[in-house]
Amino acid sequence: MPPNISNTNLKVYTEKDLQKEGSSTEKKINDESVTQGERQIVTKTDGWEIRNVKWINLILITSLHLYFIYACFTFDFLKNLKTTAWFLFLYISGGFGVTGGVHRLWTHRAYKAKWPLRVILAVAYSSAGMNDIYQWVRDHRVHHKFVDTDADPHNSKRGFFFSHVGWLFLKKHPEVIRRGRQVDMSDILSDPIAALSVKYFPIFRFVFAYLLPVVIPVYGWNETWYRAILSQVIRYVIILNSTWSVNSVAHIWGAKPYDVHIDPTENRWVSLVTGGEGWHNYHHVFPWDYKAAELRYSVTTEIINFFGLIGWAYDMKQPSLEIVKSVVLKKGDGSHSMWNAVPCPADKIE
Numbered sequence: 001m002p003p004n005i006s007n008t009n010l011k012v013y014t015e016k017d018l019q020k021e022g023s024s025t026e027k028k029i030n031d032e033s034v035t036q037g038e039r040q041i042v043t044k045t046d047g048w049e050i051r052n053v054k055w056i057n058l059i060l061i062t063s064l065h066l067y068f069i070y071a072c073f074t075f076d077f078l079k080n081l082k083t084t085a086w087f088l089f090l091y092i093s094g095g096f097g098v099t100g101g102v103h104r105l106w107t108h109r110a111y112k113a114k115w116p117l118r119v120i121l122a123v124a125y126s127s128a129g130m131n132d133i134y135q136w137v138r139d140h141r142v143h144h145k146f147v148d149t150d151a152d153p154h155n156s157k158r159g160f161f162f163s164h165v166g167w168l169f170l171k172k173h174p175e176v177i178r179r180g181r182q183v184d185m186s187d188i189l190s191d192p193i194a195a196l197s198v199k200y201f202p203i204f205r206f207v208f209a210y211l212l213p214v215v216i217p218v219y220g221w222n223e224t225w226y227r228a229i230l231s232q233v234i235r236y237v238i239i240l241n242s243t244w245s246v247n248s249v250a251h252i253w254g255a256k257p258y259d260v261h262i263d264p265t266e267n268r269w270v271s272l273v274t275g276g277e278g279w280h281n282y283h284h285v286f287p288w289d290y291k292a293a294e295l296r297y298s299v300t301t302e303i304i305n306f307f308g309l310i311g312w313a314y315d316m317k318q319p320s321l322e323i324v325k326s327v328v329l330k331k332g333d334g335s336h337s338m339w340n341a342v343p344c345p346a347d348k349i350e
Contacts, residue, residue, distance in 0.1 A: 009313065010318065012318055053169060054169055054171060057168050061165065064233070071234050075227065083217050083223050083228065083231055084231075087235050090213055093127060094128040095243075095275045096124055096275065097126070099276065100300045101124060102121075102137060103277070103292075104300070106137050106188060107140045110288050110290035110292075110316070112314050113307070114312045117307050118193040119193055122194065122197040126205050126208040126209060127209050128239055128243075129236055130240075133198050134194075139180065141183050145179070145183075147264065147284065148262075150173045153167055153172065154247040155173075156248065156263055160248050160249075160252060163247050163248040163251060164241075164248035210232070214229055242274050245270050245273065246274060246277050251280070254281070255333060255335040257282075257332045258324075259332065260331060260332060266279050266280065267279075271298065276291075279294070279296055282294050286324075289317060290317055291318060325338055
């Protein structure tokens with residue numbers, strides 16, 4: 001059943017709607033789809049050669065993870081529950097900034113948000129400590145259009161490690177750069193809140209991802225500097241790896257009930273740690289669905305639904321059951337419940 005929110009905030013698209021020429025949704029689907037010929041751009045992939053390594057990233061990310069291992073063995077979450085609650089709040093809010101903000105809103109335009117919600121999302125995203133909105137959206141749009149080819153920034157065909165974090169250790173493949181320059185980013189630049197966030201992102205990231213998360217526990221409830229820093233190292237590394245797992249784990253392990261011909265999969269564990277981003281096979285078929293899943297509820301979706309109730313989120317897009325059923329029966333691997341346990345025909349997996 002659909003989420004229990006005002007029908008005026010939902011936009012359910014039928015197959016007829018998607019066939020209309022000039023439809024904004026049709027245009028969006030075309031923007032994120034390529035022909036089979038375009039997908040065959042895989043060239044001889046640059047390997048792990050010294051000249052390709054981004055040494056600063058390699059040293060910083062490796063050091064951060066080594067400190068994370070130390071922190072996990074020494075930090076006592078039960079010693080001060082206020083610090084633990086603060087840790088959880090920042091993990092959820094930062095995660096929502098990624099999943100509900102830079103991903104579903106700014107990258108896929110799966111729903112619209114009024115300015116107060118966009119401000120919240122920009123601040124929440126800044127607290128996650130990643131690249132600025134412009135870079136994240138550009139790379140993710142390229143990822144969808146050229147998924148798992150050399151134009152994909154985190155091409156899973158180059159292995160689990162590369163798609164998880166290795167892509168940050170290496171210079172971008174020339175195809176990633178070339179295709180990234182072709183992406184239409186006018187909507188991000190025309191959004192004053194997103195544009196402001198991009199312009200001053202180094203400041204926003206420092207304040208919301210590093211400074212305030214440590215300072216507030218120290219001055220708010222007399223936490224020690226050592227424990228405040230340690231807790232945020234743990235939080236930061238977990239949110240990074242949770243996000244990266246969508247690019248790696250959810251492109252390698254899991255079922256493909258919506259399209260057996262693509263690499264993205266359905267992975268409940270990834271969905272658990274990311275607030276609903278693990279239903280990745282569905283998401284790559286319907287990237288414009290604000291739920292990023294067919295029927296499954298998630299933290300991100302429920303927060304968007306809440307903002308829908310108060311009118312800050314609206315025009316939340318989702319496909320009709322008719323479209324979903326058609327796709328499942330034509331392209332799925334037979335694991336969807338619609339098949340009623342009937343094995344997928346051989347021609348579906350050839």
